[in-house]
Amino acid sequence: MIKRSRNGTQQVKRTWEQISLGRKPRLERKEQMRKVIFVGSAPFSGSTLLAMILGNDARGFTCGEAQNFLLPTKQFHPTLDCGCGDQECGLWPRLRKLGPEKLYETVFRTFPHTEFIVDSSKNPFWIQAQSEYLKKRGIETRNILIWKSPLEIAHSFQKRGRYQEWERSWVNYHRLYFAIIRDWRAIHYKDLVSDNAKLGAVCQYLDIPYFPQKDHYWEKIHHVIGGNYSAKIHLHHEGSPDFADAIKRDRSIIAEDVQTRFRTIYYEPVTDPVVTARVDQRVRRSNHIRRLTELFEAYDLEQGVISGREWSAVSFSPVSVGLRKIKQAAKVILGTFRYGSWRRGRMIPIRSGGQIKGLKAK
Numbered sequence: 435m436i437k438r439s440r441n442g443t444q445q446v447k448r449t450w451e452q453i454s455l456g457r458k459p460r461l462e463r464k465e466q467m468r469k470v471i472f473v474g475s476a477p478f479s480g481s482t483l484l485a486m487i488l489g490n491d492a493r494g495f496t497c498g499e500a501q502n503f504l505l506p507t508k509q510f511h512p513t514l515d516c517g518c519g520d521q522e523c524g525l526w527p528r529l530r531k532l533g534p535e536k537l538y539e540t541v542f543r544t545f546p547h548t549e550f551i552v553d554s555s556k557n558p559f560w561i562q563a564q565s566e567y568l569k570k571r572g573i574e575t576r577n578i579l580i581w582k583s584p585l586e587i588a589h590s591f592q593k594r595g596r597y598q599e600w601e602r603s604w605v606n607y608h609r610l611y612f613a614i615i616r617d618w619r620a621i622h623y624k625d626l627v628s629d630n631a632k633l634g635a636v637c638q639y640l641d642i643p644y645f646p647q648k649d650h651y652w653e654k655i656h657h658v659i660g661g662n663y664s665a666k667i668h669l670h671h672e673g674s675p676d677f678a679d680a681i682k683r684d685r686s687i688i689a690e691d692v693q694t695r696f697r698t699i700y701y702e703p704v705t706d707p708v709v710t711a712r713v714d715q716r717v718r719r720s721n722h723i724r725r726l727t728e729l730f731e732a733y734d735l736e737q738g739v740i741s742g743r744e745w746s747a748v749s750f751s752p753v754s755v756g757l758r759k760i761k762q763a764a765k766v767i768l769g770t771f772r773y774g775s776w777r778r779g780r781m782i783p784i785r786s787g788g789q790i791k792g793l794k795a796k
């Protein structure tokens with residue numbers, strides 16, 4: 435049973451008061467011992483699950499899809515709730531006031547025992563910008579990419595009624611990731627959920643501790659923002675309002691399956707012959723799909739040292755990356771204008787405890 439302690443909430447408030455008064459809270463560990471791990475993945479590939487498993491450690495902190503909350507580009511982004519389930523937590527509205535650059539340092543100060551933060555924002559431009567900032571601050575970064583095969587990802591999109599989007603989403607995400615991110619390794623979703631030795635290899639690569647039952651991520655309270663409901667549902671008590679809400683929000687969650695396999699991690703093979711035939715046809719016709727799959731396998735953690743030349747044939751060109759960067763910047767500017775904190779200050783008043791008026795009770 436997960437205890438909903440208020441200690442974390444009080445700690446957040448105390449640290450926030452120190453920062454507001456211009457005082458620098460005392461750090462218990464040196465900055466150089468700390469690191470931020472960026473989880474990359476196309477949508478519905480298991481990044482929330484991996485991020486919470488990695489953060490399941492007294493020295494870890496999973497922040498989830500921080501970018502969506504700090505730089506909202508969709509209407510629902512500012513309404514995301516902290517995964518800790520404490521209505522008085524108030525951590526994320528406060529982090530938004532400080533801005534994206536202060537995110538990790540504030541988390542390290544608010545939770546002084548944290549040695550590594552796991553960020554599953556996924557957007558390669560966010561990873562690039564945050565990594566550059568952290569490098570200047572002397573904080574180490576690591577990159578891990580979680581991926582699903584074409585059939586697995588097509589099935590994940592199909593379960594959510596979005597089959598038509600899988601190929602474009604999966605191919606474009608990885609072409610952009612390879613063009614921007616250096617020094618990364620890959621883990622296949624199937625291996626993560628069916629082989630604990632693979633999780634051990636991920637921890638070894640990221641230089642973080644591995645222990646038996648590290649994958650039991652629901653045993654820790656996570657102040658995780660955003661992310662996949664099919665992974666986050668296991669944080670809630672069975673039958674609780676949050677549990678019911680997750681089932682309502684994600685079409686891929688089948689209530690009976692969650693009840694029979696609550697808080698278990700398992701691999702579900704794709705057995706739908708129609709999807710299998712359709713995906714096979716796309717794989718035969720697309721060089722990009724085949725090359726990407728070969729690259730994931732070559733960059734698996736169990737493979738040797740890799741030169742980095744292989745990805746140039748499949749990644750986006752510098753011109754294409756530049757155009758996408760401009761588009762991303764425009765989305766952020768428009769999003770800040772429409773849903774940003776300055777507007778929220780007027781439209782949705784934030785109470786002193788960090789709660790937001792007008793949002794439904796949990």
Ligand SMILES: [Zn+2]
Nearest residue numbers: 516518523657
């Ligand atoms: Zn929280």
